[in-house]
Amino acid sequence: MVEPQVEPVRLEVNGVTRRLFVAAHRTLLETLREDLGLTGTKHGCELGECGACTVLVDGTPTLSCLTLTVEVDGAEVVTIEGLGTVGDPHPLQRAFAAHGAAQCGYCTPAMILTAKALLDVDPEPTRTEIAEAIAGNMCRCTGYLPILEAIAAVAEETR
Amino acid sequence: MRIDPTHGIVGAAGPRVDGLAQATGTLRFLDDLAYPDMLWGKILRSHHGHARIVSIDTSRAEALPGVHAVLTGADLPVAFGLLPVSQDEHALAVDKVRQVGDPVAAVAADDPDVAEAACELIDVVYEPLPVVTSIEEAVAVVDEPIHGEGPRDNRHREVSLEFGDVDAGFEAADHVREDVFFYQGNTHAALEPHGALALVDETGRLHLWSSTQVPHYLHRIAAKVLELPEHRIRVTANPTGGGFGAKTDVFSHELVAAKLALVTGRPVKIVLTREEVFYCHRGRHPVLMWFKTGFTADGRITAMWCRTYLDGGAYGSYGAASLLYTGQLQTTTYRIPAYRFQGARFFTNKPACGPKRGHGTPQPRFGLEIHLDKAAEDLGLDPVTIRKRNLVRPFSTTVNHLRITSCGLEECLDRVVAASGFADKHRSLPPGRGVGLAVGAYMSGAGLPIYFNDMPQSEVMVKVDRGGLVTVYSMAADCGQGSTTMLATVVGEALGLDPGDLKVVTADTDLTPIDLGSYSSRVTFMAGNAALEAAMKLADLVLTAVADELDVDPDEVAIGRGVVTAAGRELTWAEAVRIAEARWGLLSATGSYKPPKDIKGDYKGAGVGPSPAYSYSACVAEVDCDPETGFVTVEKIWLAHDVGRAINELLVRGQVEGSVHMALGEALMEEQAFRGALHDGPSLLDYKIPTVLEMPPVETILVESVDPEGPFGAKEVGQGPLLPVMPAIANAVHDALGIRVDEVPLRPDKLLAALRDLERGGEGRYGPTKLPDYEFRSPLPVEPPPEFR
Numbered sequence: 001m002v003e004p005q006v007e008p009v010r011l012e013v014n015g016v017t018r019r020l021f022v023a024a025h026r027t028l029l030e031t032l033r034e035d036l037g038l039t040g041t042k043h044g045c046e047l048g049e050c051g052a053c054t055v056l057v058d059g060t061p062t063l064s065c066l067t068l069t070v071e072v073d074g075a076e077v078v079t080i081e082g083l084g085t086v087g088d089p090h091p092l093q094r095a096f097a098a099h100g101a102a103q104c105g106y107c108t109p110a111m112i113l114t115a116k117a118l119l120d121v122d123p124e125p126t127r128t129e130i131a132e133a134i135a136g137n138m139c140r141c142t143g144y145l146p147i148l149e150a151i152a153a154v155a156e157e158t159r
Numbered sequence: 160m161r162i163d164p165t166h167g168i169v170g171a172a173g174p175r176v177d178g179l180a181q182a183t184g185t186l187r188f189l190d191d192l193a194y195p196d197m198l199w200g201k202i203l204r205s206h207h208g209h210a211r212i213v214s215i216d217t218s219r220a221e222a223l224p225g226v227h228a229v230l231t232g233a234d235l236p237v238a239f240g241l242l243p244v245s246q247d248e249h250a251l252a253v254d255k256v257r258q259v260g261d262p263v264a265a266v267a268a269d270d271p272d273v274a275e276a277a278c279e280l281i282d283v284v285y286e287p288l289p290v291v292t293s294i295e296e297a298v299a300v301v302d303e304p305i306h307g308e309g310p311r312d313n314r315h316r317e318v319s320l321e322f323g324d325v326d327a328g329f330e331a332a333d334h335v336r337e338d339v340f341f342y343q344g345n346t347h348a349a350l351e352p353h354g355a356l357a358l359v360d361e362t363g364r365l366h367l368w369s370s371t372q373v374p375h376y377l378h379r380i381a382a383k384v385l386e387l388p389e390h391r392i393r394v395t396a397n398p399t400g401g402g403f404g405a406k407t408d409v410f411s412h413e414l415v416a417a418k419l420a421l422v423t424g425r426p427v428k429i430v431l432t433r434e435e436v437f438y439c440h441r442g443r444h445p446v447l448m449w450f451k452t453g454f455t456a457d458g459r460i461t462a463m464w465c466r467t468y469l470d471g472g473a474y475g476s477y478g479a480a481s482l483l484y485t486g487q488l489q490t491t492t493y494r495i496p497a498y499r500f501q502g503a504r505f506f507t508n509k510p511a512c513g514p515k516r517g518h519g520t521p522q523p524r525f526g527l528e529i530h531l532d533k534a535a536e537d538l539g540l541d542p543v544t545i546r547k548r549n550l551v552r553p554f555s556t557t558v559n560h561l562r563i564t565s566c567g568l569e570e571c572l573d574r575v576v577a578a579s580g581f582a583d584k585h586r587s588l589p590p591g592r593g594v595g596l597a598v599g600a601y602m603s604g605a606g607l608p609i610y611f612n613d614m615p616q617s618e619v620m621v622k623v624d625r626g627g628l629v630t631v632y633s634m635a636a637d638c639g640q641g642s643t644t645m646l647a648t649v650v651g652e653a654l655g656l657d658p659g660d661l662k663v664v665t666a667d668t669d670l671t672p673i674d675l676g677s678y679s680s681r682v683t684f685m686a687g688n689a690a691l692e693a694a695m696k697l698a699d700l701v702l703t704a705v706a707d708e709l710d711v712d713p714d715e716v717a718i719g720r721g722v723v724t725a726a727g728r729e730l731t732w733a734e735a736v737r738i739a740e741a742r743w744g745l746l747s748a749t750g751s752y753k754p755p756k757d758i759k760g761d762y763k764g765a766g767v768g769p770s771p772a773y774s775y776s777a778c779v780a781e782v783d784c785d786p787e788t789g790f791v792t793v794e795k796i797w798l799a800h801d802v803g804r805a806i807n808e809l810l811v812r813g814q815v816e817g818s819v820h821m822a823l824g825e826a827l828m829e830e831q832a833f834r835g836a837l838h839d840g841p842s843l844l845d846y847k848i849p850t851v852l853e854m855p856p857v858e859t860i861l862v863e864s865v866d867p868e869g870p871f872g873a874k875e876v877g878q879g880p881l882l883p884v885m886p887a888i889a890n891a892v893h894d895a896l897g898i899r900v901d902e903v904p905l906r907p908d909k910l911l912a913a914l915r916d917l918e919r920g921g922e923g924r925y926g927p928t929k930l931p932d933y934e935f936r937s938p939l940p941v942e943p944p945p946e947f948r
């Protein structure tokens with residue numbers, strides 16, 4: 001095997017500056033999970049099909065499995081770890097738990113980040129707008145209904 | 160003994176105890192584990208559907224820098240299989256591959272890229288063999304059957320049973336009708352791909368983590384295949400990112416990760432790609448089926464004959480049970496006075512099928528509920544009436560000896576019909592719009608364990624520390640269904656404690672007492688009962704000690720919310736347990752659950768179908784069909800489910816909605832289809848699953864029949880609600896367009912074909928018409944229970 005080219009990269013991850021050397025083919029998903037130990041970001045296909053690996057890159061929901069780390073040099077990345085903790089959860093995290101919006105919880109981090117991106121630009125979305133925003137995020141457990149409720153409830157709260 | 164909830168803990172709709180861990184991404188799934196010196200495993204898989212392995216040369220792979228071990232079938236020669244009757248798999252192929260994706264060799268390397276590169280350097284010479292990919296092909300005698308030696312057909316197993324006199328029942332009928340249906344296979348597509356991590360611990364024991372729903376069965380099979388005593392192996396099931404039956408089998412990657420760890424002495428992790436998950440499968444069997452039923456003029460069933468033909472794929476897996484499930488539960492919703500069931504499962508060179516939500520019962524349920532709708536039309540009855548004339552009665556026995564206890568089926572039917580306005584809508588909506596109805600039933604746990612034994616199916620231990628913390632130990636594996644929350648809620652209710660204040664240790668063969676696994680919807684009923692027993696014993700210890708200490712009558716001591724009250728005095732829970740510990744020593748208690756013995760008949764096959772209790776569901780679907788495109792839009796689903804009692808209403812509703820979602824996919828779009836032995840599209844892009852945009856509103860109606868044997872009266876909810884949805888949609892399409900699509904998925908092209916048939920003066924049907932050229936042996940007569948004689 002040919003030794004891959006390694007490049008320096010700077011990322012703002014959850015508000016912290018991280019400087020790394022990464023191989024050119026390394027995905028943001030791999031960098032976050034394996035190099036930075038941020039395993040809250042999940043993966044269901046690594047081919048851009050399921051949405052489970054969504055993180056926010058400069059505020060935009062982005063499939064980290066299809067993003068090369070070197071492509072986002074200098075960007076601000078927010079992962080689920082950047083939102084809140086069990087002791088001090090983000091309103092979306094609290095609402096997802098309260099509404100049963102997570103069953104297995106595997107789609108949940110990506111779903112919450114996608115919802116956050118929506119509410120950041122549109123604090124009062126309609127149900128259709130919420131559905132459209134999360135349409136690229138697969139959930140195999142819940143049938144989506146409690147997810148829609150949880151997001152709507154947070155929008156309602158902040159109104 | 161019936162125990163009523165009094166603390167308002169059971170029946171509430173509180174969050175999951177791990178809800179915030181999930182929402183913050185801190186719940187650790189398998190692939191979230193890593194060790195500093197960990198190696199990555201990768202499996203080389205067959206790209207042939209059927210081939211003999213002539214030779215394997217691993218020398219180039221072994222020479223690759225960064226490779227630590229390479230394994231082939233010779234390293235893991237012991238055959239295994241989940242059912243004792245189907246020991247037909249190898250962790251790595253020995254001699255032959257039987258499906259695309261069969262594991263052939265494996266590598267452990269410093270990183271995943273090296274492992275993958277090494278797999279490409281393994282030279283395998285195959286001698287391709289003819290492939291069998293359909294039931295029609297599988298019934299023929301061939302020179303090289305998929306399993307076994309010498310010319311024979313590819314039948315795996317057959318069943319042929321008769322309860323009562325079916326021919327006499329047909330004679331006595333005023334109307335007899337026959338129908339053929341096909342149910343296409345589909346897969347679980349749990350969002351988390353399977354994975355396993357193994358290491359040899361500091362005492363030399365093997366520790367195997369896996370995203371499995373069945374740590375106990377994995378433990379047994381790992382011991383067998385690795386040729387180690389069970390006590391030298393520890394299995395931990397991680398929370399799984401969805402199961403639905405996908406993770407109830409034991410897979411190559413689990414055994415291979417373990418072997419690689421043993422060989423290298425380093426931790427080894429293997430995580431499957433999505434494509435590998437599609438080839439591991441073990442999902443819904445494609446089933447061709449035929450129903451013949453006799454009815455009286457007023458719609459009462461006089462006899463039924465059901466034949467099923469299962470395309471099992473390359474291995475046995477749970478198939479021997481799946482086969483029986485396609486015949487056994489028809490009798491749990493309708494009183495069938497005489498019943499003949501004949502079924503056969505065949506091997507084909509495709510990924511092995513197994514249990515998916517509803518295990519073997521959604522297929523015949525689909526056929527039966529459409530069959531009944533058609534019979535109703537023949538007899539001039541409406542779909543509600545024909546069902547009501549035949550409903551099984553609570554506390555009765557079926558003709559095939561299943562014991563029915565609590566049964567809220569009639570209430571489910573009435574409520575779903577009322578809520579949906581079915582009576583006003585049926586045959587009355589504008590063209591293109593329609594409603595359909597169906598019902599179903601499912602087991603609250605399989606009555607018998609997978610391997611014969613007389614021990615409990617579930618055991619739970621509770622322990623209290625001096626601070627009052629109650630820890631619950633159970634092997635139940637949470638695959639998203641919420642078993643951990645259920646355990647905390649049941650014990651919490653018994654002890655007056657908030658579920659979130661309990662600690663639950665689960666799914667670890669070293670730490671927790673037995674639970675057979677998260678399959679057959681058994682955990683709430685069985686582990687719940689064991690937990691309740693343990694908690695009640697613990698409560699008794701605390702109450703007795705407090706009564707003694709305060710010198711009051713034990714009847715005057717009671718458990719409240721977080722307190723123990725005694726003759727006007729109130730102790731905190733922590734104060735009370737300290738008194739009890741002083742009295743008894745370590746405060747702990749255990750509970751066990753074993754289903755009653757009298758729930759099954761005495762015939763070959765009687766072990767599949769019995770359950771300590773059945774859940775019941777009824778569904779109305781309203782659809783809008785576009786006759787131009789053949790596209791079906793589901794406008795709304797009403798689903799009533801008899802859950803016995805909702806331990807946690809939020810989770811119960813979640814299971815109903817999730818079932819509806821999965822059912823929608825099965826009804827309209829999902830298919831595990833093949834081109835020859837190759838999967839048609841082993842990716843989440845090609846395999847269509849409903850997104851949020853296809854999800855209709857669901858009106859969930861919970862019916863609580865309070866089962867006399869369930870924990871606080873509870874029964875299952877994880878699988879049953881899926882069953883009636885597919886036939887309800889198919890029946891609604893008939894109401895909308897006057898056509899019959901007698902197979903799933905109800906794809907637009909099939910609707911259009913049926914519409915064309917209607918235009919040309921045909922009956923407006925799309926579906927199978929003939930059965931395979933296969934002769935069943937004559938049915939084994941089984942004497943029905945006394946009430947049917």
Ligand code: FES
Pocket residue numbers: 042043044045046047048049050051052053054063064065066
């Ligand atoms: S992992 Fe599925 S889209 Fe990225």
Ligand code: FES
Pocket residue numbers: 101102103104105106107108138139140141142350400401639
């Ligand atoms: S909660 Fe399991 S995939 Fe969404």
